[in-house]
Amino acid sequence: MxxxxxxxxxxxxxxxxxxKSGGRSRSNYTALRDVIGREIHNVARKTxxxxxxxxxxxxxxxxxxxxxxxxxxEVKQGEVVGIIGRNGAGKSTLLKILSRITEPTKGRVIxxxxxxxxxxxxxxxxxxxxxxxxxxxxxxILGMTRREIQKKFDEIVAFAEVEKFLDTPVKRFSSGMxxxxxxxxxxxxxxxxxVVDEVLAVGDTEFQKKCLGKIDEVSRxxxxxxxxxxxxxxxxxxxxxxxxxxxxxxxxVDSSVTEALSTYLSKGARKATYIRPFDHQISSPHIARxxxxxxxxxxxxxxxxxxxxxxxxxxPRPMLHGCFxxxxxxxxxxxxxxxxxxxxxxxxxxxGCSVLVCRFPRLLLNVGHFHLRTWxxxxxxxxxxxTLDGICYFEVVRISExxxxxxxxxxxxxHDQHAWIAVNTEMVAEAIPD
Amino acid sequence: xxxxxxxxxxxxxxxxxxDLWRYRELFRVLAWRDLAVRYKQTMIGVAWTLIRxxxxxxxFTVIFGRIAKLPSDGDVPYPLMVFAGMLPxxxxxxxxxxxSNSLVNNANLISKVYFPRMIVPAATVIVxxxxxxxxxxxxxxLMAWYRFLPGWRMLVLPGFVVLxxxxxxxxxxxxxxxxVRYRDFRYVIPFIVQFGLYVSPVGxxxxxxxxxxxxxxxxxxxxxxxxxxxxxxLGGQAQLYLPGLVAGALVAVFFLWFGIHxxxxxxxxxxxxx
Numbered sequence: 280m281x282x283x284x285x286x287x288x289x290x291x292x293x294x295x296x297x298x299k300s301g302g303r304s305r306s307n308y309t310a311l312r313d314v315i316g317r318e319i320h321n322v323a324r325k326t327x328x329x330x331x332x333x334x335x336x337x338x339x340x341x342x343x344x345x346x347x348x349x350x351x352x353e354v355k356q357g358e359v360v361g362i363i364g365r366n367g368a369g370k371s372t373l374l375k376i377l378s379r380i381t382e383p384t385k386g387r388v389i390x391x392x393x394x395x396x397x398x399x400x401x402x403x404x405x406x407x408x409x410x411x412x413x414x415x416x417x418x419x420i421l422g423m424t425r426r427e428i429q430k431k432f433d434e435i436v437a438f439a440e441v442e443k444f445l446d447t448p449v450k451r452f453s454s455g456m457x458x459x460x461x462x463x464x465x466x467x468x469x470x471x472x473x474v475v476d477e478v479l480a481v482g483d484t485e486f487q488k489k490c491l492g493k494i495d496e497v498s499r500x501x502x503x504x505x506x507x508x509x510x511x512x513x514x515x516x517x518x519x520x521x522x523x524x525x526x527x528x529x530x531x532v533d534s535s536v537t538e539a540l541s542t543y544l545s546k547g548a549r550k551a552t553y554i555r556p557f558d559h560q561i562s563s564p565h566i567a568r569x570x571x572x573x574x575x576x577x578x579x580x581x582x583x584x585x586x587x588x589x590x591x592x593x594x595p596r597p598m599l600h601g602c603f604x605x606x607x608x609x610x611x612x613x614x615x616x617x618x619x620x621x622x623x624x625x626x627x628x629x630x631g632c633s634v635l636v637c638r639f640p641r642l643l644l645n646v647g648h649f650h651l652r653t654w655x656x657x658x659x660x661x662x663x664x665x666t667l668d669g670i671c672y673f674e675v676v677r678i679s680e681x682x683x684x685x686x687x688x689x690x691x692x693x694h695d696q697h698a699w700i701a702v703n704t705e706m707v708a709e710a711i712p713d
Numbered sequence: 714x715x716x717x718x719x720x721x722x723x724x725x726x727x728x729x730x731x732d733l734w735r736y737r738e739l740f741r742v743l744a745w746r747d748l749a750v751r752y753k754q755t756m757i758g759v760a761w762t763l764i765r766x767x768x769x770x771x772x773f774t775v776i777f778g779r780i781a782k783l784p785s786d787g788d789v790p791y792p793l794m795v796f797a798g799m800l801p802x803x804x805x806x807x808x809x810x811x812x813s814n815s816l817v818n819n820a821n822l823i824s825k826v827y828f829p830r831m832i833v834p835a836a837t838v839i840v841x842x843x844x845x846x847x848x849x850x851x852x853x854x855l856m857a858w859y860r861f862l863p864g865w866r867m868l869v870l871p872g873f874v875v876l877x878x879x880x881x882x883x884x885x886x887x888x889x890x891x892x893v894r895y896r897d898f899r900y901v902i903p904f905i906v907q908f909g910l911y912v913s914p915v916g917x918x919x920x921x922x923x924x925x926x927x928x929x930x931x932x933x934x935x936x937x938x939x940x941x942x943x944x945x946x947l948g949g950q951a952q953l954y955l956p957g958l959v960a961g962a963l964v965a966v967f968f969l970w971f972g973i974h975x976x977x978x979x980x981x982x983x984x985x986x987x
Binding site for chain 2: 294375376377378379380381382383384385386387388389390391394396402403405407408412415416419420421422424425448
C-alpha cells in the first residue's frame, strides 16, 4: 500500500492587482491638477503600504485576485500526476507553493520528502562559467552536495552529450546544449518528489524523448513521485497515472488522465480557422475562409473521429476551370495527406462564392500538431490565384489506450486500418516456408 | 520518511537557522561563483581590486593632506593613514553595494528555487572580503615601503574586521529587502556610499573632529571601525576613542538585528515581488 507523500488542504493564494481608473467618470479630458492629486494620493497609499510592510501595487484601484482557491488533493508515493489547465488556471502558482518559492495565503501543504523542482531549465546557470563549473553550481542550487555531484558527474555529462565542451563557457553553448546540460543536472537529482514545469517544450524531439524516458524511469523504477505541468497533452496522456485539471484556481477534475483530458478538451471555443479580411479591391479569385471542424473544441481532434474541412472561395469574376488542392503537414513539416479537387469541377465558373467541403469519415492521422497548405489555381498550367501556407493549426490527440503504447508524433505520420492474424502451430517447417 | 515539510501561511520556519546551515554548500558555491565571475572578460582582472583603492589614496593624500593640510595621526605618512582607513571602508562599501543588489541580480534564482534567501547577500560579502584580503596584501607592501613596523595591536585587527562585517551586513540586509520591493534603493546605494566616504574619516584622521562632537560623530559605526584599523595598523600613533567605539558597535549591532528582522519579515514574499 503506497503512502501518501503530498497532502494539500484548502490551499489558496491571493494576489493584489492594480488598475488605472483614469477618472473617466467626471470628464473627457484629464486636468493636470487631477493627475497631480491622484499621484499624491497614490504615493501616500504606497508609503502607508510600505510602512505597514504590505505589498505595494501599481495603479490606483486595487483588486484581489485569487490565483488558487481551496485546492485540495493527495498524491501517493510513486504516482505521476499531470497538472493541466489553461493559462492562468493556477498551475504555476501551485508548483511554486509546493516548491516553497512563494507562500500560500491560506491552507496547508504537507510534503513527506525532499522536493526538487525542475522549473524552467537553466535557472541558475551562469553564462560566464564553463559547463563543468555550471554543473556544480546548478547542482548546488538544486540542493545536491558536492559529493553527490561528483559521483554523478560522468553520468550527467554523458546524458547531456556535451563532453567536448565541458571547459567552454556556457554562453558559447547552442541553446540545445544549454537545455540538455540543465536537464541532465536536474534529472540526476534524487529527490522523493520531482516537480516539473513545462520543460519538455524545449530541445529537439530526440532529446524530449530522452527526457520523458528519464522521468518515466525515475517514477516507475525508483518509485519517486512526479508532479508535472504541461500543455503537451500527448505527454500528459503518456506519462501520467492521474491528472488534475485546474480551472480558474480550483480543481475541476481530479481523476484518471482520460477523464481530465476529456473535460479539458470540451471547454473553450477556439476553432482552427483562416479568415481573410474582406476587401472589395480584389477581383481575382481567392480563398476567403477555411475552417476545420474538429471533433473537440479548441482545434483538437480525437484520433479516428470524422473530420471536415470547409473552404469558402470567392471569385468576383468567373474562373475557366477551378482547381483546388490542399496538403496536411505534420509538425516535422512533412506533408502527410494531399488531396485535390480538380477533375470535372464546375465550381467558380460564374461570379460569386463557392463552398467546398472535404470530408474524412475516419481521420487516422497520428497524434501531433498539423496545419494546412492550400492552392487555388486554374489548370492545366493555368494561373495560380492563391497559395496559403501554415494555416489552420490543429492537434490530433489520442486519450484512451495510451497506457499501452506511447503514442508519439515521431513514431509515424499516419495510421491505416488493418488487421492482424496469428496462427499457432507446432510444425516449424510448415510455419516458415523456404 | 526522513523529513516532513509543512507549508502554511505565516509559518516562520522555526528551523530557519538550521536551514541556513544545511544550505552552506550553496553559500559556498554562490560565493565561489561571484568570485569566479567577477573579473571575467576584463584585461587586467584582479588588478582592479588594487587600482581603485590606490588611486583613491593618491587623490585623498593630495586633497586632504597637501591642499587642505589636515594633520595625520602622529607622524604617520599621510598616504599610509589614508590607506589604513580605505581598507575597512572599501570592504564596507563593496559589501553594502554588492549585497544590496544581489537579490535583484539573482531574481531568476529567487523566483525559481527555494533556499534561505539570506545566503545570497551573505555570499556577496565574501567577495568583498576576498577583495579586502588582496588590498591588505597591498597595505603590507606599502608599510614595507615606508619602513613602518606594526606592533602587537595588529592581533586585535580581526575583531575590527568582524565589526566592519557587522556594520555592512545590517544595512545591507535591510536595503536588500527594500530593494526587492522598491528599485529606488538601487539609486540610493551609490549615493550613500559616496556620501559615507566623506562623512567617515577615510581621507582624514578623526582627530580633526571637535571634541564635543566626537561622540555624536561616532554614531556612524564606520568611524569606530576605521579608527580601530588605524589604531591596530599604525601602532600607537592613532588614538582609540573608546566611548565612540562602543557607541558605534552598539549602533552596528542594532542595525544587524534590525536588518535581519526586516529581511526575515519580507523574505517570504520576495518571489512574488521580484
